[in-house]
Amino acid sequence: MSPIGYFEVAGLRLRADPAREACFTVVRRDAEMHEYGGSDATARREMIHRHMSNEVTSLDIAAQCLADFPGAPWELRLELSRQCWDESRHVQVLYRKLRTMGGRKGEFPVSAFEWNVTCAVDDLVGRLATQNRTFEAGAMDVVGALAPALRDADPEVAEILEGILADEIQHVRFANRWIKRLVELDRRLLLKVASAVRFLAQANAVLQSRAGETNAVGRVLADPADRVPAVNVEDRQLAEFSDEEIAEILRQAGFRSLVRAGGEGVAQ
Ligand SMILES: [Fe+2]
Numbered sequence: 001m002s003p004i005g006y007f008e009v010a011g012l013r014l015r016a017d018p019a020r021e022a023c024f025t026v027v028r029r030d031a032e033m034h035e036y037g038g039s040d041a042t043a044r045r046e047m048i049h050r051h052m053s054n055e056v057t058s059l060d061i062a063a064q065c066l067a068d069f070p071g072a073p074w075e076l077r078l079e080l081s082r083q084c085w086d087e088s089r090h091v092q093v094l095y096r097k098l099r100t101m102g103g104r105k106g107e108f109p110v111s112a113f114e115w116n117v118t119c120a121v122d123d124l125v126g127r128l129a130t131q132n133r134t135f136e137a138g139a140m141d142v143v144g145a146l147a148p149a150l151r152d153a154d155p156e157v158a159e160i161l162e163g164i165l166a167d168e169i170q171h172v173r174f175a176n177r178w179i180k181r182l183v184e185l186d187r188r189l190l191l192k193v194a195s196a197v198r199f200l201a202q203a204n205a206v207l208q209s210r211a212g213e214t215n216a217v218g219r220v221l222a223d224p225a226d227r228v229p230a231v232n233v234e235d236r237q238l239a240e241f242s243d244e245e246i247a248e249i250l251r252q253a254g255f256r257s258l259v260r261a262g263g264e265g266v267a268q
């Protein structure tokens with residue numbers, strides 16, 4: 001098995017793309033993606049295809065952590081193994097749905113950005129801070145709003161997303177617990193967490209689309225700062241973010257939070 005290399009963008013050293021079947025076109029920037037933004041059949045297939053691909057990437061990242069850090073505590077390795085199992089189920093359920101919608105693997109470009117960034121980090125605590133505590137926690141915000149919004153139009157998709165969200169809470173929670181535990185044992189690891197978070201911010205600055213940029217299907221993209229989702233406070237609490245951390249995340253999101261009333265998610 002040949003080692004997975006690195007590539008450079010604007011002075012940043014990112015991990016080379018993971019292996020993908022030949023049917024997939026892997027792109028590096030969100031402006032190269034086919035996110036339509038509408039709700040017609042093609043836009044909905046692309047949305048499912050994109051989420052499916054992100055689940056594959058989550059699986060790759062958790063599995064690569066197991067391979068790269070054989071000396072990690074057994075209970076943490078067990079959590080990462082369970083995460084692999086969860087992510088593989090998420091891929092399967094979304095792929096099944098994609099096919100019932102007339103879609104197919106590789107129908108739209110995919111990105112492995114989360115892998116490119118996370119797997120460029122050389123320490124496990126930094127990877128947990130990047131993938132689980134940042135990317136997956138951010139996905140909780142997105143899915144927390146998306147699932148109720150789709151309930152009327154496509155109840156099956158809403159249910160699939162809600163099932164996935166329940167698992168994601170645990171992926172974020174075990175990372176929060178283990179980061180805390182590992183930092184208590186060795187305070188120097190806090191520096192690793194901070195540098196991983198800074199590295200992610202730098203990668204975002206390089207690869208995120210700019211305000212007004214047009215993506216590959218002609219959609220004009222908003223400023224990334226305006227695309228920060230409303231915060232899923234309830235699930236972030238379940239994932240054991242502290243009140244202070246949630247307050248800071250809310251500040252970054254312009255104090256918009258997701259409020260569930262009668263099972264509906266409403267951004268406020
Ligand atoms: Fe997942």
Ligand SMILES: [Fe+2]
Pocket residue numbers: 058083087136167168171
């Ligand atoms: Fe996950």
